[in-house]
Amino acid sequence: MTKVFDIMTECIFRLNESDTVQKASLMMKENQIHHLPVYLDKELTGMVSTFDLIGVSYDKLISDVMTKPLITAYEGEELQTIIKTMLDNKIHGIPVIDSKQQLIGIVSSTDIIKHFKA
Numbered sequence: 001m002t003k004v005f006d007i008m009t010e011c012i013f014r015l016n017e018s019d020t021v022q023k024a025s026l027m028m029k030e031n032q033i034h035h036l037p038v039y040l041d042k043e044l045t046g047m048v049s050t051f052d053l054i055g056v057s058y059d060k061l062i063s064d065v066m067t068k069p070l071i072t073a074y075e076g077e078e079l080q081t082i083i084k085t086m087l088d089n090k091i092h093g094i095p096v097i098d099s100k101q102q103l104i105g106i107v108s109s110t111d112i113i114k115h116f117k118a
Contacts, residue, residue, distance in 0.1 A: 005096070005104075006079075008096045009106055011096075011104065017046075020060065021053055021059070021062065034092070035049050037103055037106070044070065044072075045066070047094075049067065049092065052066065071085060072094060075097070075098050086109065086112075
């Protein structure tokens with residue numbers, strides 16, 4: 001069975017809750033990504049997606065628009081479990097954490113499609 005770790009995208013970008021929608025929008029556009037993890041200090045607290053930013057003022061804080069509560073996946077979880085979680089919660093990206101609760105990547109609907117297309 002395919003595990004989350006096998007198809008996730010390594011996460012190298014992140015936002016802070018105090019960042020603005022403008023910063024998130026620019027980061028997503030420049031890096032051609034659709035999901036960003038959000039932190040408060042060193043704690044992963046939410047996710048923001050391009051969908052969350054539609055029609056939102058650029059000066060709004062990320063903490064006001066991020067998706068919460070945070071839904072996460074463990075690196076060893078089976079892909080079928082994650083697909084069900086995404087469908088049940090109507091989300092397109094899930095942060096992946098390791099056994100130490102540290103963010104190591106994101107699984108998006110695009111990652112899943114690419115996996116099944118291969």
